[in-house]
Amino acid sequence: MSFDVDVRKTLGDHVVAARFVASDGITLLWGPSGVGKTSVLNMIAGLMRPDQGHVSIDGQMLFDDSAAINLPPHRRRIGYVFQDGRLFPHLRVRANLLYGHRLAAPENRWMSLQAVIDFLGIEHLLGRWPGTLSGGEAQRVAIGRALLSGARALLMDEPLPSIDPARREGIMDVILRIRDELVLPIVYVTHNPAEADRLATRKIELMPSSR
Numbered sequence: 001m002s003f004d005v006d007v008r009k010t011l012g013d014h015v016v017a018a019r020f021v022a023s024d025g026i027t028l029l030w031g032p033s034g035v036g037k038t039s040v041l042n043m044i045a046g047l048m049r050p051d052q053g054h055v056s057i058d059g060q061m062l063f064d065d066s067a068a069i070n071l072p073p074h075r076r077r078i079g080y081v082f083q084d085g086r087l088f089p090h091l092r093v094r095a096n097l098l099y100g101h102r103l104a105a106p107e108n109r110w111m112s113l114q115a116v117i118d119f120l121g122i123e124h125l126l127g128r129w130p131g132t133l134s135g136g137e138a139q140r141v142a143i144g145r146a147l148l149s150g151a152r153a154l155l156m157d158e159p160l161p162s163i164d165p166a167r168r169e170g171i172m173d174v175i176l177r178i179r180d181e182l183v184l185p186i187v188y189v190t191h192n193p194a195e196a197d198r199l200a201t202r203k204i205e206l207m208p209s210s211r
């Protein structure tokens, strides 16, 4: 499994640009605040359209401006885990987990609900409302929802700062197990050097540039 990303977009006075090829492991996007890390994740996910470039995963072109290819987010099979979890507040944990699973084509559902529950240790949370979860619990559910959607890669945008420091270690272990046991490639954004050193297989440094 590999990413091939070469994207460029002008946002106001800034030009956001990133170019990398990444195989398995955790690819860290690194750089100062405002350089465009989240924008690059959004371009990979299909939530923001690059002005130029391409995004492919495992040889399948997801975006290519020169060939007018631009797959919508739900057809990219890329899971996105946000800093704040973003669970659906009106659905219990079980329904949140199953949301993307029901929409995924059966042949892409490579993990069952039970396998995800066991992997993340969240059996006891299934009947809870998102509003009652701790930051760490909510983040586990968000990761579970991404895995159940049939994702072949994950994007993670600062998934740890919203979590109580005592629970961060547990989520970091989950992320390392996703890398090593599930062998899913992850593109990861953090500002924390210790987290970066612990997790990064490779580091892509984004440089500020103006137009």
Ligand SMILES: Nc1ncnc2c1ncn2[C@@H]1O[C@H](COP(=O)(O)OP(=O)(O)OP(=O)(O)O)[C@@H](O)[C@H]1O
Residues within 6 Å of the ligand: 011, 012, 014, 016, 031, 032, 033, 034, 035, 036, 037, 038, 039, 040
């Ligand atoms: N939709 C948009 N329209 C205009 N400008 C935008 C848009 N989205 C982001 N920007 C700007 O583009 C720049 C890059 O933002 P982005 O959030 O990608 O940076 P970042 O590196 O993730 O920052 P941080 O580390 O602070 O989260 C910022 O100057 C931001 O204000």
